[in-house]
Amino acid sequence: MKERQRNPRVLMYSHDTFGLGHLRRCRAIAHALVQDHRGMMVLIISGSQIAGAFDYRSRVDFVKIPSVIKLRNGEYTSLSEHIDLRDTIEMRRSIIRHTAESFRPDIFIVDKEPMGLRGEIEDTLAYLKTQGTTLVLGLRDVMDAPHLLQAEWARNDVMTKIDRLFDHVWVYGPPDFYDPLTGLDVPPGLRARMDFTGFLQRSANADLGSENRPDGDYILVTTGGGGDGADLVNCVISAYEQDAGLTDRALIVLGPYMSSEMRAEFRQRGARQPLLEVIDFDMRMEELIEGARAVVGMGGYNTYCEILSFDKPALIVPRTEPREEQLLRATRAAELGMIRMLLPEEATNPVTMAAALKALPRMARPSEGWADLRMEGLQTISSLVGEYLHGKSESESVALKQAAT
Known part of the structure; x- marks a missing residue:
């Protein structure tokens, strides 16, 4: 019980093989969480080559795993030409697992790739589930064309694994814009665990600004x-x-x-x-x-x-x-x-x-x-995280009372 009295911890995974979208989305969510939840710590696992170039708020940090590049044809290769892709994935898998064991998160949020790159987080998900960690899969408003996503996930039975491992699925968009799982055979129980958060609002920092911002219109x-x-x-x-x-x-x-x-x-x-x-x-x-x-x-x-x-x-x-x-x-x-x-x-x-x-x-x-445009995603996520943590506290209090009697 003493362990659960510590400040809450959130671990995030961002595979980052092509572009900056995954890391920037995780960073926006992390900043919103530490702003809204006193004492919370957020650690982002990222494969981005430039993860260290961004600034992070207090109580947000990142762990860099070896970078893998996604080519335009959809194939992957190691950033270092001297390291085999399989060896790189194994290094990433080991770092991810060790980080999860050391950090002991209350919540683990996985961005977009349910089992990670080449399944690299599947064993970490299974381990954290035994530890009582709340497991969350975050999906973009649009993933891919249904026939392409269905084929990709069917190869490794991903939908079944999502249903078995994840406690919640977040969709980073409103339900009346697009459903990322449309056209797929989604188990009813998994549908019941889906929350459409709305789009994730971004804001500018007037105190920092950009030295590249031109004067006048552009x-x-x-x-x-x-x-x-x-x-x-x-x-x-x-x-x-x-x-x-x-x-x-x-x-x-x-x-x-x-x-x-x-x-x-x-x-x-x-x-x-x-x-x-x-x-x-x-x-x-x-x-x-x-x-x-x-x-x-x-x-x-x-x-x-x-x-x-x-x-x-x-x-x-x-x-x-x-x-x-x-x-x-x-x-x-x-x-x-x-x-x-x-x-x-x-x-x-x-x-x-x-x-x-x-x-x-x-x-x-x-x-x-679109008059119904809403940008409440970060607030919704923060509220959901608060509910998960409150639910954990209540269940642990009940367990403590039962143990005492």
Whole structure:
């Protein structure tokens, strides 16, 4: 009983093989939890190469596991060419298990990958379940096309494992936007344990700010991590190169995972256009989006939440392979009148892209398109965590009284 009187502990897992979305989502949740729950400690397990470049609030920390890169064809490879992928996964698995045993979390939140990369957290989940840890799976509003997700999960019987291991499933979106498990055979008991939290609101820190934020009006072009963002950047620069009628300034953020060769090429082309400014990356993207007149992006979850949080007109050019997540999210948002979508093959036409960029600043804001837009996700998660911890305390009090009698 003394052990449970310590400050509550939350462990989070973010596999982080491609882009920054998973880590940034975990970080936003962690910051909200320590803000709302006195004395709580949150530890994030992350495979991100740049996890240490972000700032973290007091009582939030991270454990870095060896990085694995997801290639554009969907395959994985070790960051270090001298280490076999199987050896890297085994190292990650060992660090994750040891961290869980040492940290002894009250709650374990798994981001997106139910069993982790190549099943690396499955034994940790089984261990923590025996320790009474509350196990939570957090899913994006959109995971992938149902037939692709079904095939991926069926190979390793993932749905059965989710049903057996996880106490709760959170969906980081509202139920009337999209159901990430639509079209899948979901056990009724698992459905009953699902909570739609709403979108995760982001906020800017006026005290910190961004040194890259331009003075005056600008359109922000962001590719997230940038690993698959070269096509979008090329489309935007090409539009400016071929249409002198574009008069809005644009700040293009390439992303830390874009290849050095592509970054060099885009910086050179951008330097020849007086209305364009091209930078590699900024850790304070919230401040850049807050200051922008409008946003051009690919429609990943975090960029989408930032667009909604700051209510910015947005043009989305989604990635369509190997996953259809961004395409499904952008299609639904466009149906609701929240954003405008161009398919990648449409955006490659400089005339089409230039016309969309000209119209962008005068487009409706997301809240004008969907009157039911809500951004209560972080508050909902904080309340759910409070309920779980309260339930643990009550059950342990009953156990203590029973032991005493």
